[in-house]
Amino acid sequence: xxxxxxxxxxxxPRFSGVRTFMRLPHTRDLENSDVAIVGAPFxxxxxxxxxxxxxxxxxxxxxxxxxxxNPSLDVNIFDHLSIVDYGDVPVVPGYIESxxxxxxxxxxxxHRAGVVPVVLGGDHSIAQPExxxxxxxxxxxxxxxxxxxxxxxxxxxxxxxxHGTSFRRAVEEGLVRPERSIQVGMRGSLYGxxxxxxxxDLGYALLTTDDVRExxxxxxxxxxxxxxxxxxxYVSFDIDFVDPAFAPGTGTPEIGGFTGREAQEFVRGLAxxxxxxxxxVEVYPAYDPAQxxxxxxxxxxxxxxxxxxxxxxxxxx
Numbered sequence: 001x002x003x004x005x006x007x008x009x010x011x012x013p014r015f016s017g018v019r020t021f022m023r024l025p026h027t028r029d030l031e032n033s034d035v036a037i038v039g040a041p042f043x044x045x046x047x048x049x050x051x052x053x054x055x056x057x058x059x060x061x062x063x064x065x066x067x068x069x070n071p072s073l074d075v076n077i078f079d080h081l082s083i084v085d086y087g088d089v090p091v092v093p094g095y096i097e098s099x100x101x102x103x104x105x106x107x108x109x110x111h112r113a114g115v116v117p118v119v120l121g122g123d124h125s126i127a128q129p130e131x132x133x134x135x136x137x138x139x140x141x142x143x144x145x146x147x148x149x150x151x152x153x154x155x156x157x158x159x160x161x162x163h164g165t166s167f168r169r170a171v172e173e174g175l176v177r178p179e180r181s182i183q184v185g186m187r188g189s190l191y192g193x194x195x196x197x198x199x200x201d202l203g204y205a206l207l208t209t210d211d212v213r214e215x216x217x218x219x220x221x222x223x224x225x226x227x228x229x230x231x232x233x234y235v236s237f238d239i240d241f242v243d244p245a246f247a248p249g250t251g252t253p254e255i256g257g258f259t260g261r262e263a264q265e266f267v268r269g270l271a272x273x274x275x276x277x278x279x280x281v282e283v284y285p286a287y288d289p290a291q292x293x294x295x296x297x298x299x300x301x302x303x304x305x306x307x308x309x310x311x312x313x314x315x316x317x
Contacts, residue, residue, distance in 0.1 A: 002032040005078035006068065014064045020085035021063045021120070021301070027084050030113035034081040035308060037301075038110065038117050039088035040103055040279075044096050045125025045166075049251040055283035055294075056088060056120040058249075059301065062294035070306040073268060077305050080312040086110070086117075100129040107133035111277065116308060118301055121281030123251060124151055127166040127236050131175040134234055134277050141276060142180035142231040143167065143204075144224055146266060147238040148254040150186050150199045150206065171202045178203030180231040182224050184266070185209050185241045188254035209256060217262060221269030228273055235270060235278035235304065237263075239297050247296045249288025260296050267303040271310050278304050 007023040020026050021037040030036065039056030046052060069076045077083070089106030092098040103126055110117045111133055119130055124147070134141050145151075145167065152168040167183070170176045183199055187209035190196065199206045205227050212220045240250045243257030258266075283297045 002029065003082040004033060004084045005082070009067075019057065019060045019064070021060050022066050023064055024083055024085040026087055028086055029084065030110060030115050032082055033084045033113075033115050034312070035083040035116045035118060035305065036086040036110050037083065037120065038086045038107065039120045040091065040122040040126045040130075041088055042091040042093075042099050042103065042121070042126055043123045044094055044099065046123045046251050049284055049287060051284040051286040052121055052123040052251060052282055053093070054285045055122055055281070055297075058283055058285035058288065058291065058294040059120045059280065059297045060085070062291050063298035063301070065295070066298060066302050070302070072264070073271070073306050073310050075306055075310045075313055077309040080309040081305070083305065096125065100132070103129035104132040104136075108136050111137035116275065117277050118304060119277070119279035120301065121279055121283070124236070124238050124281045125166055126281065127151075127279065128169050130277065130279060131170050131234060132173070135175040138232045138276050140175055140177045142228045142233040143170070143176050143236060144181070144228060144233055144270065145183045145236045145238070146185050146241040146263075147183065147236070148185055148187050148240040148257060149238070149252065150183050150196060152199045152202060152204070167204070168198070168202060177231060180228055181205070182207065182227045184212065184220060184224065185258065187256050209258075217265050217269075221266065224269065225273065230274065232274050232276045235275055237267070237278070237280045237300050238282045239280065239293060239300070240282055242296055247293040249284045249286070249293035250282045251284055260299065263296065263300055264303055267300060267307060271307045272314070275304075275308060275311070280304075
């Protein structure tokens with residue numbers, strides 16, 4: 001069996017070569033892969049800033065600084081997982097429904113091959129076709145969503161498909177199990193109290209940033225784990241979960257968020273969950289001085305890979 005791992009950075013410097021995630025081979029060989037890094041360079045669902053179509057490229061570039069061994073979790077990712085950079089799924093700029101069809105069609109074969117996609121966005125509207133692909137193979141999945149916004153509005157400007165409506169549409173389409181799902185980190189100004197209540201009415205559990213600050217990260221992680229249980233879960237990480245002091249390059253930044261270190265703690269707390277897919281979205285390189293946001297996003301993706309590797313090391317899925 002062929003196993004895929006990054007180029008050896010003791011042999012060639014990390015600033016060289018084609019910009020794949022962590023310098024992984026660019027191949028679509030699913031038969032010999034456990035995880036596939038997939039770009040979804042789509043941002044037509046954005047409602048304020050645009051530019052997340054360049055997010056996958058920015059995250060890949062920043063990821064060249066990452067190394068295989070995660071000392072905090074005591075796991076060498078590539079001892080346990082064969083990982084490839086699958087490239088990007090096709091999109092149609094300016095046409096959201098056509099792009100949804102192409103994104104879902106591009107991701108579904110990855111799920112069918114038993115490979116876990118780690119999707120680099122793109123704005124958060126891509127969650128809807130991601131979940132269509134996952135549900136087509138696994139059935140409705142639980143969601144763990146780290147985000148400053150619940151993304152459960154019914155419409156924006158009269159349109160039902162935007163990055164602010166994905167997780168309402170996912171419930172309506174039967175793609176998720178809201179009773180096993182949880183949204184974490186909501187904060188910032190709203191149009192009214194119904195903005196958060198809508199999520200609860202849809203069946204999601206919801207912990208705002210204020211809630212998390214009150215109960216602490218360990219208790220938050222405990223509630224996430226209790227909520228999800230043994231369900232198959234999709235992890236969706238909007239980079240605006242992180243405070244703009246640490247991740248300024250995003251579409252709708254909200255002050256009062258979490259640090260990069262805290263983001264690591266949240267993701268590491270997911271070890272042992274049955275993760276069938278995940279994403280890191282809403283990185284806008286044009287608003288990202290010195291690649292600050294891209295580095296955070298690349299590290300979040302790295303922690304997700306580390307959790308998947310740790311699950312395999314422990315004998316899990």
